Amino acid sequence: MHGWPRYRPVRVRPSSEGWRSRVEPRSASPSLRDGRGMSEGVSTMASPVEEHVDLQSLPKDERLNRMRHSAAHVLAEAMVELMPEAELGIGPPIDTGFYYDFRLPRPLTQEDLGWLEERMRRSIAGKHPFVMSALTKADAEQRWAKQPFKLDLLKDLDEGNVTQCTHAAFTDLCRGGHVNNTGEIPAFKLMSIAGAYWRGSEKNPQLQRVYGALFETPEELAGYEQALEDAKRRDHRRIGRELDLFALYDEVGPGHVIWLPDGATVRRELQRWIEDLEVERGYQHVITPVVAKRELYVRSGHWEHYKDAMYPVMEREGEEYCLRPMNCPSHIMIFADGLHSYREMPIRIAELGNMHRWEKSGQVSGMSRVRIMTLNDAHIFCADIAQVEAEVEGVLRLMEEVYGVLGLRKYSYQLSLGDPGDKEKYVDNPPMWEAGESLLRRVLQRVGLEFEEAKGEAAFYGPKIDVQFETAAGKDETLVTVQVDFHLPNQFQLEFVGEDGERHQPIIVHRGVISTMERMVALLIEEYEGHFPLWLAPAQAVVIPIADRHVAYANAVAAELRAANLRVRVDDRNERMNGKIRDAQLKKVPYMLVVGDREAEAHAAAVRVRGGGDLGAMPVTDIVARLRGERDSKALVPGVFRER
């Protein structure tokens, strides 16, 4: 275990709501990150520090962190009893509880978890005080001689800054931040076992991580477990199957999404909409091939920086071809073909095309992480920095409009910066990075968007603005990015003729708005829990004839709606009306139009809104008007039409 890279703290973004499993960011709270410990009674060499703490006077965050961190110690205490050979990693609080990493002689089982939890409860019942003490680095090294991970942590600690924490018979190298005694550890539950690399690097050994949930009251803990259940209900993989939106087949391959008719309808509506918005804003849509010569990607730099994430090269007749992982090079070819004047700029080239990326097997998931995806992409060729700023601003405003219409709530902006120290990952050109980064920061501020900055998260060729969102499961994913690119224009020696008659190099803005169709639809499924607003709903209404003799009239009603381009189905199965309503509800169809003798007589239908609510009989022409209004305004809530 030599040559471990420096530990890089897990990057954290404040979560809008909900829970996420992550290391707590607050530096005010003592994290275990560089303290830790072991299990052999209190050292006589150590001198006590830290006094009694009044938990109730602390802010809730701080209080919880102490409880969670303390629970992690108790977990380690139990583990050392279960397996004395256990090597201890770290055990920090996270915002749903805590975890502790161990290297163990055998894999943990579910039964172990039960045993550990019982053992923890016994320790808690014992009300053992947590006692902090200081010791010298030399003493610590001696004491943790058999704990390689503790020694590794110790390397980063300065003399005079080494402390440990003891409760009962257990001692852990630790920076501090505990409750007074184990009795102050409230409601908790051991949740799961996972693998985790030491210090978060896959070059290091992999440890076994035990996750625990911990809240101040049993009610809050139960609430958390309930929220996990609810999240499962909203999972796009589940709803996608239930509503026949998309499918994934082993035979077709992981991450290769099959869009079923109803999912394809949602996608088509989104696609038409975004393309129209782009056309209104001066984008020109193109169509370029999904395969290009390898040489093209060598020149763009993708081959060097990205080939591991590309499908294997195809070779025929001595030529090498690649499935494109992105389409910037193709769009650049379009720009490079012919000489452009500054008068034409900016030139906005857009495409909804398939990209192919060899995502590693362990990270393909549903429709949100796939290998073949349709990207809402565009490249804006700008003449100068002022133009770049204006274009980035335009993109941000378009995003705000689009996400507003879709009703997205859990998204946030992030300014992703490069890392001058990392020459492998990033193109080496400090002034270029500096220019791009300050520009993006400026525009974000001007548009008035809140954002976070994240070092080391940029694209290989430049800084970017990422739009992050939170999945139902509470995980963070990137929706789209906006990038300022000085690199590719240089690689391809792009130029245009300026006002001065001289040749100049353009700057490219890469941008997405709707993300990939796969990821966006996955997000929308979860956001709406499958209840798409009318304009996106695969079936916008179901006509339900009460008895066989009403089927003809039901078809007539449906035809009237279809004449207004509404998507209508007629449920003419030999079922009872109640059964048909139930099925329509389960399929989350926005409107149910029940027709029987009375309605046929009055050229009407009894309207039922998805989710319950019988609106009574309405004339068919009124129904058509209502649904059109709701569709055309892209209303998020039935009957509440949005001003456009």
Place this chain on the structure above:
RNA sequence: GCCCGGGUGGCGCAACUGGCAGCGCAUCCGAUUUGUAAUCGGACGGUUAGGGGUUCGAGUCCCCUCUCGGGCUCCA
């Protein structure tokens, strides 16, 4: 890619220590003709992910592969 846990009709699940692969829903057929969340009856449907091994006998035990899930890592 790595760690752990799974894979049984279309979907959701069952089958004690190895001993005849079952149930619900869906589908299909028939009966019923219905007023706001499940009408009744019947039938069809599985080489237990794939391959190999142990055994008189494998859904069950062992090995390999594929694949899914939870994490970790990665993510233009």
